[in-house]
Amino acid sequence: MSLEILEQYWKDNYKTYQYKYPDFFDPKWTLIESGWPYFRLSAFDNQPFKEMHAEAVALAEHFHSHRDDYGNGWKSLTIHGLNEDTQSLNQYGDDRRKTLSQLDWTWVADRCPVTKKFLTDVWPAEFLNRVRFMYLEPGGYILPHQDRPDDQKRLSVCNISLNNPEGCEFVFKDHGLVPFDDNGSAFLMDISNTHAVWNRSDKPRIHMIVHYEIGRRLRDFFYVLRSSYYTNRGNE
Amino acid sequence: MRDWNSIVVDRYFDDIKMDVRIGVGILDISRDIPSHLVRKRSFDMTFWMINQSLKLSICGYRNFHSTVSEILEESIAAGDQLCVVMCQGMMALRLAEMIRRFSEYYKSNPNFFVLGHIMAHKGRYPGLHRQMFVVNLKKWVELGKPEFNEIGIFWDRSETYSNYTLSDETISAEYTPAWIDGAEGTQEVFDVQDGSNWIDIACKNKIRIDNFDLEMRECKAFLYPYSDTDILEKIWYKLLDEVSIDDSETKLSDKLSNYTQRAWIRKLAYQEFIEKDRVYAFNTERLSSEGVRAPGPIDSLFSAAAGFKPLALLRNNGFHENTIVNYYDWCGASLNYKKHLLETWDGIDFDKWLLENDLKYNFSSTYRGNYSEFWKKEIEMEFGSAEEFKILWDRYRKLKHNFYVIDIVNEPEKLFAEINAQSGIKVLWTTNIWASLALHWNVEPETLEEKWLKFQSMIPKDLVLYGQDYLARDINNRITNNLNYTHPRYIERWPTL
Numbered sequence: 001m002s003l004e005i006l007e008q009y010w011k012d013n014y015k016t017y018q019y020k021y022p023d024f025f026d027p028k029w030t031l032i033e034s035g036w037p038y039f040r041l042s043a044f045d046n047q048p049f050k051e052m053h054a055e056a057v058a059l060a061e062h063f064h065s066h067r068d069d070y071g072n073g074w075k076s077l078t079i080h081g082l083n084e085d086t087q088s089l090n091q092y093g094d095d096r097r098k099t100l101s102q103l104d105w106t107w108v109a110d111r112c113p114v115t116k117k118f119l120t121d122v123w124p125a126e127f128l129n130r131v132r133f134m135y136l137e138p139g140g141y142i143l144p145h146q147d148r149p150d151d152q153k154r155l156s157v158c159n160i161s162l163n164n165p166e167g168c169e170f171v172f173k174d175h176g177l178v179p180f181d182d183n184g185s186a187f188l189m190d191i192s193n194t195h196a197v198w199n200r201s202d203k204p205r206i207h208m209i210v211h212y213e214i215g216r217r218l219r220d221f222f223y224v225l226r227s228s229y230y231t232n233r234g235n236e
Numbered sequence: 237m238r239d240w241n242s243i244v245v246d247r248y249f250d251d252i253k254m255d256v257r258i259g260v261g262i263l264d265i266s267r268d269i270p271s272h273l274v275r276k277r278s279f280d281m282t283f284w285m286i287n288q289s290l291k292l293s294i295c296g297y298r299n300f301h302s303t304v305s306e307i308l309e310e311s312i313a314a315g316d317q318l319c320v321v322m323c324q325g326m327m328a329l330r331l332a333e334m335i336r337r338f339s340e341y342y343k344s345n346p347n348f349f350v351l352g353h354i355m356a357h358k359g360r361y362p363g364l365h366r367q368m369f370v371v372n373l374k375k376w377v378e379l380g381k382p383e384f385n386e387i388g389i390f391w392d393r394s395e396t397y398s399n400y401t402l403s404d405e406t407i408s409a410e411y412t413p414a415w416i417d418g419a420e421g422t423q424e425v426f427d428v429q430d431g432s433n434w435i436d437i438a439c440k441n442k443i444r445i446d447n448f449d450l451e452m453r454e455c456k457a458f459l460y461p462y463s464d465t466d467i468l469e470k471i472w473y474k475l476l477d478e479v480s481i482d483d484s485e486t487k488l489s490d491k492l493s494n495y496t497q498r499a500w501i502r503k504l505a506y507q508e509f510i511e512k513d514r515v516y517a518f519n520t521e522r523l524s525s526e527g528v529r530a531p532g533p534i535d536s537l538f539s540a541a542a543g544f545k546p547l548a549l550l551r552n553n554g555f556h557e558n559t560i561v562n563y564y565d566w567c568g569a570s571l572n573y574k575k576h577l578l579e580t581w582d583g584i585d586f587d588k589w590l591l592e593n594d595l596k597y598n599f600s601s602t603y604r605g606n607y608s609e610f611w612k613k614e615i616e617m618e619f620g621s622a623e624e625f626k627i628l629w630d631r632y633r634k635l636k637h638n639f640y641v642i643d644i645v646n647e648p649e650k651l652f653a654e655i656n657a658q659s660g661i662k663v664l665w666t667t668n669i670w671a672s673l674a675l676h677w678n679v680e681p682e683t684l685e686e687k688w689l690k691f692q693s694m695i696p697k698d699l700v701l702y703g704q705d706y707l708a709r710d711i712n713n714r715i716t717n718n719l720n721y722t723h724p725r726y727i728e729r730w731p732t733l
Contacts, residue, residue: 024466025270096392097392097393100392100393126388127392127393129392213390213391213392213393214388214389215388215389215390215393216385216386216387216388216428217386217388218386218387218388218389219267219268219386219387220267222268223267223268223730226270227731230270
């Protein structure tokens, strides 16, 4: 039944999203008003994603099964959070501030120095919330779902492909395929759009999902966004 | 920014005696400027502004840093009491006057923490605009050397900041109060501005922060290099187009959205436009401050065609009936003016001659109403009396005069060919040609330095020198003491986009 859902979803939504870039970059428009389902942070294209991938692969045995209800072969391992298997922060009680104050690097970060360095030195936000490696086995899938309600449309969470083998695809409903790169690529995602992932390759796919709060690094964030905007536009 | 009269404000500025040690540093905001050209050139020009005060020895340069703390630490290490932090793009044309005012402010408020542009928009915790602010370094240390935090936005987290009181009086807009002071209690803040944490710290420590007053504001203009950067990049080297184009559809400066930015570009474009035939009836520098440099009476004077400084040089060093006066200028109008004056003026009541000939020339920094005042001042402060000047003028008029159209920056060989063709005691005065604002706006300092070094290499050893090098320093001192001044280099810390 799940495969039938995926096949129909792929048939209905598999396409390439057509961007239209205004002449001048406006961060607010880009993040909130553009309606773009995803945005490549191409400023990060030269980050050591392969090394980060190797660090994650070395910890494969430690990953925890994730969302069995709508995923299959989907696992996670938390780098920054409450522990190595941190779920949505809202599940840890009503006092979100208290939960946030308890966030910290897990032992995973100690085993992944390149990844940690990227998150501390390169990632343009003052605070990290939950950061996880997400592992999708060959043949694994994540059924169509949305992580935010329709009225919270905006580019927010960052999904970084540490690898993305050919045959593994991330598809947004109505918007199509997200062009993750097997060599590594970072995308801001609007997860109020329904999305699904299907790994029809013979290799595991590992991404890293970064939840964050920009805080006082707003200009650093805009710099990355602006650099990426003009690079992306030039590549169109 | 006020349209200062450079004759009035520049000429006697070296009278400033500073008893407060002040450092000035440039804050690197290149990250926010999406153009390498605008990043670098706005840095170059901000340093040019600072350099006008460095040459007067009223402040020290504390370099180009990416954080406020780095600038302040360097200033402390240099022994400063105050530090002026300004972003690249700050056109502090009258920084010397600002420094004088900052010094006075410090003496009246020795326990102040920071003086700057308070920004108190409704719905946001107030902050300090980073374009320029002044820090009392002793107080900064007492307060624990707080970082100058940047603008930020929070949704899950927040800051707890002191409540505050704003003055009813405002300076230039409803969001720029004259001062901000602490009040009882605290508030949760989700939207912070640049320097909001300094406002909070000051409020918690019962230190009032004052805004820049109007007099201080009129000494500078911020170029806002991160605003409409693409237009700025296109305009930078094509200012004349902004004057010659009538069509507002194609006139780029009309499309600049920031008022101050637009005003600065228009001002500079207009200055460049009128510079091509501008005539300096009066000099913008002192006439005799350098004293006697020639080993005997001058045989040949090579002089820019400006003001009465050539006469002062002749008088101070001495001259004889066979002395030759050689005027050079890139501008034919200046040479024509000199010829005209020589032929028609009797050395009495220069202001009246100016009034009669006012429409023939585009005189710099003067207008009909102040000819009399300027001439009176010229006589009293530089030549002793009208009678003494008349005697000098009559001797001068009888000398042989030559006139050459030469751009000494781009064709120095022409100048030196004339100099080398003459003999005896030769004196060259280059005024501030190498250090002018318009030249530095249009030519990068690296290129100017190359041109300057070429010029310098052509100077004969026996040539007596007056004037400034490309860094506005005395040429004679540079060459006599083998000083190799250079300008600070722009450091690119952010990859070019």
